[in-house]
Amino acid sequence: MWDYLSFVAASHNMPWLIAGDFNELLTTDEKFGGVLECKSEGFRNWVDGNEMIDLGYSGPKFTWNNKRVYARLDRAICNMQWRRLFPEANVQHLPRTTSDHNPIKIKLSSRFVVSLHLRPFRFEAMWMQHEQFNEFISNVWGQAVGSALDKTYYLVQPLKGWNVNVFGHLKKRKACLLARLNGIQKDLCRGSNTFLSKLEISLIEEYNCVLEQEAMLWKQKSRLQWLQEGDRNTKFFHLTTIIRRRRNKIERLKNNEGVWVEEAQDIKGLAMAYFEQLFS
Known part of the structure; x- marks a missing residue:
């Protein structure tokens, strides 16, 4: 199965997501009870080798059980292009009813903006x-x-x-510089021009400066301190920022009665009441 999915991944360069019952574990803590079988190496190697991202989840930790063994077998994973396309996408583990698996619900956007x-x-x-x-x-x-x-x-x-x-705005500045460079380079194809050649060099320097600023912006937002100064990998920093924001986002809270509160105003009221009581 992993060889086939690697073939699928190598056959295109598009954003893609795959979800369902993989019948495999990524980490040992995704199983409770029974004998821990080391079956996850093939799955983990495939995820790492194809740079796939687990979308995580909210709700019950395990998606399958037989009353004795519990495991997270159902999940949604995507590549980096898909994650950047849907930065707010999230997965919810729904209650189990007739099946021994929990249904998983994939939402492309958050309800809270x-x-x-x-x-x-x-x-x-x-x-x-x-x-x-x-x-x-x-x-x-x-x-x-x-x-x-x-x-x-x-x-x-x-x-x-x-x-x-x-x-x-960095994005607008980049677009403007690239448009100007495109026009200058088209004109230079018709013949040499000293003024345009110097302007081209100046604009390229300015464009590289904007790239450095953009890299610094996402490096700061991603809060990663372990990479050396000067590394420029904007896509990486952008992606880590998306994942951190998604992980830290509060979609619902449980009140004192054990009931999940999901509406924005109710979540706000519950949080305020909690801290007012805490600091009274």
């Missing part, structure tokens, strides 16, 4: 690579009054404006 105006301010390390950043900070800091903490708070709103109006 965070409003942009509710997002906390984050200082972006990539800003420090901009040639105007130091001068901007010096000017704003000099206008602020009070303690260092007061001045730091004063920086927040000017930084937000500077980010939009001066630093700019």
Whole structure:
């Protein structure tokens, strides 16, 4: 089966997901009871060799049992392209009724969307690579009054404006630079032009700078500190950020009566009541 699935994976370069009863384990803690058979090596090697990602789950840990042995045999796994295409996709283990397997439900999006105006301010390390950043900070800091903490708070709103109006959106800047380079290189195919050649070099340097800033952005968001400075693997950092956000997202909470609460307002109320009681 693993050889056949490897053939399928090598036959295309598309986003893909495969789900169902694999009848195999990825880790030893996915089984409880009975004799632990080391059958997972082929499955694990296939997942690693084809760079597949387990979507995880919410709900009961095990998806199959015979009243004596419990195991997680059902799952959904995808490749990196699919995960980037559906960053909010998640898997829910549903209650078992007539079968000895739990049904699994794959949802492509989360029911909860965070409003942009509710997002906390984050200082972006990539800003420090901009040639105007130091001068901007010096000017704003000099206008602020009070303690260092007061001045730091004063920086927040000017930084937000500077980010939009001066630093700019990375994706738009990349698209604009590539469009300009495309036009210049088309013109240079018709004949040499000293001005366009120098402009091409300048734009390529600027484009590489944007790539470095983008890599730093996703490196900061991914919170991975173990890679050496200078490594640029934006897709990797982007993917780890998606996976971490998905893992940390709260879709439901259980109240004191043991009932799952799933509506956004009810989850908010339950969390507030818990901490009000905790700190009263």
